[in-house]
Amino acid sequence: MKAVMSIGFAILGAFAMAFLGCAHTVPAELAAARAAYQRSSEGPAAELVPADLHQAKMALARAEKSFSDEPESFQTRDLAYVALRKCEMADALASIASDQGTTVKAKDDFSTMQGVLVEQTKADLSQTRAALMAALAKLAAVKEEDRGLVITLSGSVLFRTDESTLLPEAQTRLDQVAEALLTSRERSLVIEGHTDSEGTDEYNRDLSQRRADAVRAYLIGRGYPADRIVAQGMGEGTPIAGNDTPEGRANNRRVEIIIQREGPVRTGSTQ
Numbered sequence: 001m002k003a004v005m006s007i008g009f010a011i012l013g014a015f016a017m018a019f020l021g022c023a024h025t026v027p028a029e030l031a032a033a034r035a036a037y038q039r040s041s042e043g044p045a046a047e048l049v050p051a052d053l054h055q056a057k058m059a060l061a062r063a064e065k066s067f068s069d070e071p072e073s074f075q076t077r078d079l080a081y082v083a084l085r086k087c088e089m090a091d092a093l094a095s096i097a098s099d100q101g102t103t104v105k106a107k108d109d110f111s112t113m114q115g116v117l118v119e120q121t122k123a124d125l126s127q128t129r130a131a132l133m134a135a136l137a138k139l140a141a142v143k144e145e146d147r148g149l150v151i152t153l154s155g156s157v158l159f160r161t162d163e164s165t166l167l168p169e170a171q172t173r174l175d176q177v178a179e180a181l182l183t184s185r186e187r188s189l190v191i192e193g194h195t196d197s198e199g200t201d202e203y204n205r206d207l208s209q210r211r212a213d214a215v216r217a218y219l220i221g222r223g224y225p226a227d228r229i230v231a232q233g234m235g236e237g238t239p240i241a242g243n244d245t246p247e248g249r250a251n252n253r254r255v256e257i258i259i260q261r262e263g264p265v266r267t268g269s270t271q
Contacts, residue, residue: 024071029080033060036087045094052093056086072223075186136180140173148260151177155194155211155253164210166218174215177257178222189229190258191216196249197236209233215255 037060040046045053063079070076136142141152158170166174181189193208193215212231220226241248 024067026067027077027080029077029084030063030067033063033080033083033087036084040087040090043091043094044098045090048094048097049090052086052090056083056090059083059086070185072182073185074183136177140177145258148258151257151259153177153215153255153257154250155255156250158215158255159211162207164207164214166214171218174218175222178219178224181219181257181259182223184259185224185228187228188260189219189224190260191219191229191231192256192258193231193233194238194240194252194254194256195236196239196252197243198249201235205233205235207233208235211255215257 037056040053040056059079060083063076063083066073066076066079136149136151143150143152153173157173158166160167191212193210193212195204195208197204199207209231210233212233216229216231219229236243236252239248239252240254241251243249243252
């Protein structure tokens with residue numbers, strides 16, 4: 001018991017040093033997880049369910065590392081929330097074990113409670129994604145596709161005709177988009193540039209690539225991780241409207257930002 005408490009105090013001391021040496025505000029979720037772990041490590045969980053308490057400790061360590069590496073990362077809050085839940089699980093399991101006098105029986109009785117907590121965590125993360133969609137929907141056309149959440153920005157809003165330099169007003173729009181995206185910057189992004197059918201295939205592909213690269217560079221400059229975002233020039237090959245009318249061509253001149261669902265970022269330009 002004393003050894004576990006010593007380890008707990010050592011971890012808390014490290015947390016305090018990290019807090020004092022960091023200019024960033026500690027997220028409320030991380031502060032709550034720290035306090036929960038301190039209570040758990042000083043309570044019956046340390047003796048009755050040490051394996052479960054160790055899982056909570058490891059979860060908190062991952063949240064602390066995320067906060068140290070990227071203080072403003074949305075992932076830090078997610079990891080801290082998971083650590084908090086694990087502390088709560090350990091405390092509840094220890095309480096049942098204490099009442100019934102056996103940890104084996106306690107684990108069986110606790111399985112239902114644990115399932116409820118897991119489902120609640122999933123629901124909370126789902127609400128976060130819904131909030132992201134709502135924020136982006138105010139700025140651009142947003143839709144769910146198999147490849148992920150697709151944000152469509154009109155090319156005429158971002159660039160002058162036949163140019164790949166962002167317009168001043170485009171930077172304001174992208175600032176707002178970046179602010180929303182940064183709440184979930186652990187997700188991989190693909191920036192796709194698209195054109196109408198005017199001009200040669202080669203010219204359109206090059207122009208669309210330069211435009212996608214410009215948007216990628218801007219988002220990176222706003223703080224989105226460079227290794228989480230690629231740019232691809234699609235040229236005129238994937239129209240969303242007919243190219244036989246001015247309106248159709250205008251719709252086809254666009255930039256799409258795809259927030260991928262899972263897995264590694266798709267290959268493409270990273271320059």
